[in-house]
Amino acid sequence: MPELPEVETVRRGLAPAMEGRRILRAETRRADLRFPFPPNFADRLTGVRLAALGRRAKYLVGELSTGEALVMHLGMTGRFTITDTRPGKFHHETRIDPAHDHVVFDMEGGARITFNDPRRFGSMDLWPLGELDIYPAFEGLGPEPVSNAFSAAYLREAFAGKKTPVKAALLDQRVVAGLGNIYVSEALFRAGISPRRLAGSIRPERLERLAAEVRAVIDEAILAGGSSISDFANTDGELGYFQHRFRVYDREGEACPVCERPIRRLVQSGRSTFYCTRCQR
């Protein structure tokens, strides 16, 4: 379930194997993921140097020496694993079904990077580096939650007049880029705000707390991910290090960590929301 912190963790895991190195070989094992690969995808990557691996919202963005950007999304189940193809190197056993290995990059330096995605909600695309601001998926994206642009003042403006529940508003990537179902539930709990409250009705001082808690939960999750980078790079791409710290997400019926009332689940916009009826108003 990759949200921003997971994608950032993946980025940090891939960077040492990819940055500054050429893609010696690129292979696609089917014609599409969520969308078709762009024309001549593998050819356009072969022999190309990847100068830097960045991130925008939940997208990874590789800056290529050809002037193109390699834009990748993990979808729901996308995973990258790194194996060492050099002779004599140990190859870790993966528990990932190789039937869903859809893309392979052999990097200069000996790293093989394999993208596995059973549900194929992920995507890979190429786009001119200088025109990323008009890349369709990036147009209209809100600020990163861990940036100076994201603040209570910003939320006040973004929420003004909004009649949608705050849960839905925070999931809207045009409002803030990179939050998903899990961290929205967590941030609302930490901020003491009911997920049902209409976005436009929240008082400025409570938005102050909300902005701070969104930032805090993302920061903490990235930090927790950071500690598992070596595991990611060397073994099997296991993520989920942060899940033990969820206070409400997927804890329906369990005791609220603050007041011990049962955590409730409700469905908003077709998605589960977990919250405490006492602590969140």
Added chain:
DNA sequence: AAGAAGCCCTGATAGC
């Protein structure tokens, strides 16, 4: 025009 619902896809799990 904003907001909500439908859809894509497969694997894990619950329920019979």
Added chain:
DNA sequence: TGCTATCAGGGCTTCT
């Protein structure tokens, strides 16, 4: 034990 139904959710499309 083995089948079927349900759920997971990011983001695009379609409906109200």
